[in-house]
Amino acid sequence: MNVTIKDVAKHANVSVATVSRVINGLGSVDEGLRNRVEKAIQELGFMPNHVARSLKMSATNTIGVAVSDISNPFFTTIAKEIENVIRKKSYSMLMVSTDSDIQKEKENISLFESKRVDGIIVSPDSDEIAEFLRSIKTPTVAIDRKTLKNICDSVYVDKEKSMYDIACYLFNKGHRNIGMVTGPKDLSTNYDRFNGFIKAHYDNGIPLDNENILFGKFDTKFGKDAFAQLFSKENHPTAIVAGSALIATGFLIQAKNMNVKIPEEVSVVSFGSVGLEELIDLKITYITELRSEIGQIAGDMILERIKHPDKPIDLRILQGTIIEGNSVKSFQI
Amino acid sequence: MNVTIKDVAKHANVSVATVSRVINGLGSVDEGLRNRVEKAIQELGFMPNHVARSLKMSATNTIGVAVSDISNPFFTTIAKEIENVIRKKSYSMLMVSTDSDIQKEKENISLFESKRVDGIIVSPDSDEIAEFLRSIKTPTVAIDRKTLKNICDSVYVDKEKSMYDIACYLFNKGHRNIGMVTGPKDLSTNYDRFNGFIKAHYDNGIPLDNENILFGKFDTKFGKDAFAQLFSKENHPTAIVAGSALIATGFLIQAKNMNVKIPEEVSVVSFGSVGLEELIDLKITYITELRSEIGQIAGDMILERIKHPDKPIDLRILQGTIIEGNSVKSFQI
C-alpha cells in the first residue's frame, strides 16, 4: 500500500542499502546512483517511515510533555518554547493533560514509555509521583517543581526567594502587616511561597499573623473571596500578595466591588504580570515568572540529558525580578 | 537492553505468541499460563513497545495537530478538547506550531506523514496549503477554515453568518453607520466576516462606507489603532464590530484613552467573549466562538474518518449565538 524503501530500490535498480544511504546522506554513494535514487523517490512519492526507523534505531525523536492543563497559559507558553527548541533538532512533541489526577499522570508517563519517547518533560501536581518518576529510565526533566530536584533534571523559579523578595520589598516600603493568597497548599510551589513569606518576616523581626495566609485555588474567584476575607479583618493587611495573576485579578474585581482603593487603602503585588494596566489605570507590581525561559531551558535540558544519559542531575534555579508598578503604597518611616 | 516480549516468553516458558495474547487480551489462553505470563511481566517490568506494534499494525494511535500558535488560547482550548476526546480511544496528540509560515506548515504535515500519524487536524493560515492537503492520504480534519471544506472534513463556525447576524442586530438597534475591524485580509475567516458584513448591508438596503472596514491583526494594538482611526473620521461609525476579543480589548483601551464612552458615544460588539466585565463595568455584547465544541467535534471527526477512510467528506458548520451585554446603544426608531 505505502511506498517503501524496497519499492524505491527496485525502481532505481539499486539495493535498499543504497537508498537508505541516499535518504540519510550517510556513507558514500556514486553520483549517478544517487540521482537515480532521488528520481525514484520523487516519482514514487516515497516518504521514509519513521516508525520503522524508530524501531531500528531505538529512538523516536519525540519528547513527551505532561502538564496538568494544556490550555493553561502558563504551560502553553512553556510548551511553545519547548517545541521551538526541540524542533530544531528534529524532535516532535507529544502533549497530554493530566488534569491534576495522579492516576492519569502515571498512565500518561507509562504511555510515554511504551511509545518510547526519547525524553519526558513533566510538571506533576503532586509529590506522590516522585517515586514513580524515579523508577523510570526515560530521561526526564521537571518544570516548576522544586521537589523533584533530587530525582531528575529540574528547572524552576525559586518561589521561596520570590516571595521572600516581595515581602522584603513591602517591608521596605513600610508595610508591617501583609497577607498572602495563593493556590493549593499541597503544591510545593505554594509551600515555597509560604516558606519565603515566613522567612522574610522572621529575618526582619516582624510578627506574622497566620490568618493573613490563605491557600486555595489559582483562579479569579478565589482571589475575590480571599481579598474580601482579608480586607474584612479587624486589622486588615496593608498589602496583599497574590500567588498568580488570576488571583490578583480577583483582588482587583473585589476591590472594585468593595470600593477599596489600590494602593491607597491596600497595596497589591502579584506573581506574574496581570497585564490590564491600560484598562484600569493601575500597574500591578509583580515578580516575573520567566515562562519562556523555563520552556527554553527545559527543552535544552531534555536534549542534553538524551545526549548524556549518565551525567549527574542538572538543576537550574531561576530568580524572578520585581517589576514595579504603582500598586504599592510607600509609608513614611 | 530493554525487556521484550521474547524475554517474557522465555522467563514464563511460553511462546511469544502467548505473551502477545495475554498483553492484548486476544485469543484464548489457559488460566495457568496467563498467570505465569503476568507474573513474568511484573517481574521483568516489561512494557510493550508501541513502536514495534505500530510498525506491525500500520497504526500509531497518534493524531497530529498543527496550528499556527500552540500558545493561542483559541487553539489551546480546542486542543484540550481534542485530546480529551481522542485519549478515550487510546490516541495521543502530537502538537506543532506552524507560526503562520506556509513552509513550516508543509514540513509539519510531511513530518506527520513520515511519523505515520493516523490522523491530522489542521488550521492552516493560508489557502495555499489546500492543494498540498489534497495530495496527502492521511485522514485530515480542518478546523476554523471554511475554504478547505471541499478538500477534507471540516468544522467551523460560520463567520459570515456571525457577522451578518451582528450587523443585523446593530441595524435593528437603529445603527446605520457601523464599522468592522478584524484580522488579516488573506485569512478566509476574515473574508467571511467581510462578506457577512456586506451582505447584511445589502439585504437591509443600508449603504456601506468602505473606510469603515479595517483589516489588520488579531491583537490589542491593532484594536487600539483601528478604533482611533475609525472614531476620528468626520462621520464616525456609531457602532464597531471587533473580529476578536483582543481587538475589542484594544477598543476599550483606546476608548478610555480618548475618553470615549461606550456605549453612549459608540457601541461595540465582539467575536468571542472579552471577559473583563467585572473589572470595567461593561459587558461587551459578543457572539460565541464555540471553541470547546469545535475541539470536541474535530476529535470525533478525525476518529470517525480513521474508521471510515472512504466515506464522503464530512462538514460541520456551527452557528454562533449573540450574547447581549450592555455595550450597544439602542436608537429610537
Place this chain on the structure above:
DNA sequence: TTGAAAGCGCTAACAT
C-alpha cells in the same frame, strides 16, 4: 562503492 542479509519487537496466520 555497492549489495546481501540480519535484526529491531511485535502481531497473526498457520500448524500442531
Place this chain on the structure above:
DNA sequence: ATGTTAGCGCTTTCAA
C-alpha cells in the same frame, strides 16, 4: 490452547 514463523520498513555490518 499453544507454538512457529514470516514479515512490518528500516539501518547497518559485513563481504564483495
